[in-house]
Amino acid sequence: MRSARKSRDRSGVLCGIRTSWNTIGDGEFFCEECGGDRNYRRRTGRRRLTLLGVPVLPRGETGPVIECAACHTHFGTEALAHPTTSRFSGMLRDAVHTVALAVLAAGGTSSRTAVDTAVTGVRAAGFADCTALQLIELVEALAADTGRFLPDVTSGGAALAIELHEALEPLSPHLATAGRESILLQGARIALADGPYSPAEREVLGTVGNALALRVDDTERLLASARTTSL
Template sequence: MRSARNSRGGKVGVCGIRTSWNTVGDGEFFCEECGGDRNYRRRTGRRRFAVLGVPVLPRGCTGPVVECAACHTHFGTEVLDHPTTSRFSAMLRDAVHTVALAVLAAGGTGSREVLDRAVSAVRSAGFAECTAVQLVDLVEALEADTGRFMPEVNPEGALLAIELHEALEPLTPHLAPSGRESILLQAARIALADGAYSPAEREVLGTVGNALALAPDEVVRLLASARTVS
């Protein structure tokens, strides 16, 4: 860019490329620069060659970009694939709840120790008002719903494969390996609260591990380690 001095001795641009931005949408996203949830504007731009600050020749379009309303940093639109903090918390809460129900449906709800372990896991995930009665009622409702429980496919316990994959697969890319392992270990400890794994519990836990993108040998290792971790 060439420049010239103005009457006060400063420099002003003579020519260069200027971008005129147009907002085409907005919302909330997780801003990596701010480190938290922020409002954003989705923007497209028109680039023009300018002389003395006056646009004269078009130079094409740019964007779309995502602009943080707080720090004004521009990001590619793929940043919107990352859930907000509040959305991530809700996804994790729902995933743990679904996993706990699947394990209970597979192993039964007759053990107080199992119910207490499941209630503790669900409460820790965000359902602070969860009770054992609520979980038992939900398991009974699932058992009565043959379209979800599918006893004709697996009469020994709950498959719930569709629900598990729907709850876990969107969450998995946003979890560190330790986070994915933690969900499986938590489920395993619910199953182990009343003794060794039943075949139905192992099947459900294997489905959980698969939905969390854990390798089969890693699932086996974690299920074994859950026996020795309180």
Template sequence: MRTARGRKQCVWGIRTAWNTVGDGDFFCPDCGGDRNYRRRTGRRRFTVLGVPLLPRGYVGPVVECAACQNHFGTEALDHPTTVRFAAMLRDAVHTVALAVLAAGGASSRTVRVTAVAAVRAAGFDDCTEDQLTTLVDALAADTGRLPGAYDGTSEPCGAALAIELHEALEPLAPHLAPAGRESILLQGAGIALADGPYSAAEREVLTIVGGALLIRPDDTARLLAAARTPS
């Protein structure tokens, strides 16, 4: 069908009426950055000459980018925003540094300086040696949080310490490229090696770090061995 001016007019079709049920911030895959989104559900109707007549079911929910207007599955919200990702990365490096210090002890100033440098590079610009040692001492004293924490003995790694590492690293790992996961492990290795070869405690903690970062055990062992080799 054509109008008087010769333009085509849709006689019938399916139209979706959208309803917003929530909003927030997300990382838009198409925009490539943080954007506002609307979580929407839709109701499809058969229309004739633009008049809705018969229902044709529901659509969604979908995530609609407020900038580009494109629709995505709700799994798009699983990807952290840039701000959230940066915070997760900072926390991951901070937790690994504390775990290595707790495993190997914070008595070596070389180790403390190396740990501070790693944590500052991750984004905690005001990190100091005193802050890290205070946290390590507090963790060691809190037996409910770090049972069996290393104190220079050969006691096995405390279960709570392993939980701390998994909680900090596992949500981050799927969003990191392999090189990014390896970088976090190698930063921990660099802290452990600052005062000499790995202790048994440090190696065990770093093995847990590798597992939490979804690095295969063989690759973790390879990376830890490579870190010991001077470049």
């Protein structure tokens, strides 16, 4: 029994597979193992059968893999689809800003309460220097740009949907349901700041819910809840 076990152990040491890695690129990514942004190396490998530690026969290629420069864990290349912390923050900030502009464009900027509510949300998202004047000027500039952003039901609705989808869809897969609902509710608070939803505001908020991959009935439930809370 003992001699047989020694023989198996010896054969495991004598023969094995070794991978020789080659770095073909690098960058920064979000490492799930470390739980934060880290540098990475994009690597491919060649596998070889080894005898007594010496490579003797090729056994094909492997990879590419993403190797964390800190913990050296290997991930599939799909790990690069996860935004870094800094990029995610920028995406979230831009999404909230776009929703605020869209709702103001739909309801108008004559209500100081609505504009101030939008400013509060945009500042909380990361644009600390945002002012009411800046938002008003942006809405006016967008309206002057052949109406491409304003939700004119007959002509601008499709253009507005494109703007919102471009800002929200890349972010949605990386947000929990509560996070996606929070963005919609922020838009609802802006719309309700000066009274009940207008048809144009409802249209915009429905587009926001769709772009955030929320079900239609969930969007309606959230909008109704926000209306009740604001009373």
